[in-house]
Amino acid sequence: MSDIVLEQSDKTRVRRLPERGRYDRDTIDAILDESLICHVGFVADGHPVVIPTIHTRIGDDLYFHGSPAAGILRNLREGADACVTVTLLDGLVLARSAFHHSMNYRSAVVFGKAEEVTDREEKLRVLAALVEHVCRGRSADARGPNEKELKQTLVLRLPIREASAKVRTGPPGDEPEDYSLPIWAGVLPLTLTPGEPVPDNNAATPDYVTRYER
Amino acid sequence: MSDIVLEQSDKTRVRRLPERGRYDRDTIDAILDESLICHVGFVADGHPVVIPTIHTRIGDDLYFHGSPAAGILRNLREGADACVTVTLLDGLVLARSAFHHSMNYRSAVVFGKAEEVTDREEKLRVLAALVEHVCRGRSADARGPNEKELKQTLVLRLPIREASAKVRTGPPGDEPEDYSLPIWAGVLPLTLTPGEPVPDNNAATPDYVTRYER
Numbered sequence: 001m002s003d004i005v006l007e008q009s010d011k012t013r014v015r016r017l018p019e020r021g022r023y024d025r026d027t028i029d030a031i032l033d034e035s036l037i038c039h040v041g042f043v044a045d046g047h048p049v050v051i052p053t054i055h056t057r058i059g060d061d062l063y064f065h066g067s068p069a070a071g072i073l074r075n076l077r078e079g080a081d082a083c084v085t086v087t088l089l090d091g092l093v094l095a096r097s098a099f100h101h102s103m104n105y106r107s108a109v110v111f112g113k114a115e116e117v118t119d120r121e122e123k124l125r126v127l128a129a130l131v132e133h134v135c136r137g138r139s140a141d142a143r144g145p146n147e148k149e150l151k152q153t154l155v156l157r158l159p160i161r162e163a164s165a166k167v168r169t170g171p172p173g174d175e176p177e178d179y180s181l182p183i184w185a186g187v188l189p190l191t192l193t194p195g196e197p198v199p200d201n202n203a204a205t206p207d208y209v210t211r212y213e214r
Numbered sequence: 215m216s217d218i219v220l221e222q223s224d225k226t227r228v229r230r231l232p233e234r235g236r237y238d239r240d241t242i243d244a245i246l247d248e249s250l251i252c253h254v255g256f257v258a259d260g261h262p263v264v265i266p267t268i269h270t271r272i273g274d275d276l277y278f279h280g281s282p283a284a285g286i287l288r289n290l291r292e293g294a295d296a297c298v299t300v301t302l303l304d305g306l307v308l309a310r311s312a313f314h315h316s317m318n319y320r321s322a323v324v325f326g327k328a329e330e331v332t333d334r335e336e337k338l339r340v341l342a343a344l345v346e347h348v349c350r351g352r353s354a355d356a357r358g359p360n361e362k363e364l365k366q367t368l369v370l371r372l373p374i375r376e377a378s379a380k381v382r383t384g385p386p387g388d389e390p391e392d393y394s395l396p397i398w399a400g401v402l403p404l405t406l407t408p409g410e411p412v413p414d415n416n417a418a419t420p421d422y423v424t425r426y427e428r
Contacts, residue, residue, distance in 0.1 A: 011261065015285060016280075016281060016284045016285070036317070036404075037301060039264050039299055040264075041253075041297070042262050043260070047225065047295050048297040049297050050253050050255035050297045050298070052301040052319070054317070066230075069230060070230045080262075081260075081262055085264040087251060087266040089250060091412075092348055094349060096356065096357055097356060097363070098345050098356040098358055098359055099359050101344075101348065101356065103251070109264070111261070127312060130315075139312065141397050142315065143397065145312055152313075171412070172414055178357060179415075182417055183355050183356065183417060184419055184423065185413070185415050186411050186414040186423075188408050188409070189408065189409035189412065191407055192303070192404050192405070194402050194403065194404055195402070197400050198305075198385070198401040198402075199400040200385045200386055200399040201393075201398065203398040204398060209400075209402055
């Protein structure tokens with residue numbers, strides 16, 4: 001837990017439905033940490049490009065990794081502005097009117113420029129954290145990266161400085177005159193749920209797989 | 215089902231792991247239709263911005279809606295280039311090596327310029343389709359938009375012409391020498407699962423809520 005509240009910038013200020021805006025790092029970090037993937041936006045040849053990828057957060061920084069050959073990482077490594085957005089869906093909001101249908105969600109957005117992580121120790125720490133982000137407990141079991149794999153992996157760091165979150169919770173908000181309509185209204189919660197593990201060998205299935213939750 | 219295969223462009227060609235690329239409209243459409251939300255990227259004042267929003271597909275077009283005051287719609291309405299990305303997570307791929315950890319996923323990306331839908335009938339059709347996209351069966355029950363709400367809603371159309379998908383399925387792909395390691399490896403499937411509906415009134419809960427699935 002931290003008490004950090006980020007300053008609002010022209011980019012991070014939530015203008016549309018401002019009551020949903022959150023600028024405290026606790027809220028932003030919790031969303032970044034729960035979401036398995038993010039969508040990274042950048043500008044390539046003047047055109048917007050949005051790519052899904054895995055991220056992880058360590059303290060005040062967000063990290064990404066991938067092949068140095070991947071277009072997204074090449075662009076970000078060269079100092080392109082990035083916009084990283086993560087969205088967690090919490091439920092369908094079925095209002096009485098079509099107009100007020102909505103979703104309960106928590107989203108976070110981080111703006112900034114990424115930098116390559118070149119320090120070997122930091123790189124190893126980030127790669128372990130990326131595995132832990134996806135599945136807590138896994139990095140102790142998995143065979144760690146060798147020198148060849150380290151060379152084949154580009155790691156980028158994006159400071160969480162210009163960021164905000166947007167959160168909708170609760171029941172539908174209908175027009176006053178619609179509340180008497182005989183139409184079911186409410187929220188249908190949604191969660192990302194693990195199924196039965198599909199093993200690729202005969203080793204014992206670890207607890208972090210059988211009891212996986214986010 | 216259609217037999218349409220889109221031509222690859224510099225933007226849509228899957229360069230990284232090209233064997234995961236798909237260019238047939240059936241695959242692209244199925245991903246767009248299953249995903250509850252998309253992430254829309256555009257360039258504002260030279261900076262990339264990525265916003266989550268609800269979409270729906272009718273035939274060869276993707277549609278978005280929202281307040282005319284929302285920054286995203288204002289930008290797209292004015293002819294900004296858009297990149298719309300949807301991503302469905304199907305499972306965690308836990309390999310023997312940290313390096314080969316991955317996810318099973320299906321993503322689709324659509325590039326283009328959006329146009330405002332001004333025809334009243336098309337607009338009404340799209341607004342019903344947006345509700346149906348989120349919850350099939352709902353648009354027949356919900357109170358439809360009145361004139362004031364229609365005016366307050368901007369609807370945009372983006373043709374699905376420059377688009378591609380990227381799909382990963384199946385077990386981990388480890389290095390040959392790692393297969394003998396005594397580490398559990400496999401896939402943990404993930405699905406977006408509905409929970410118990412939270413009613414906002416005493417009307418009977420419709421089947422499309424109690425039996426919701428995507």
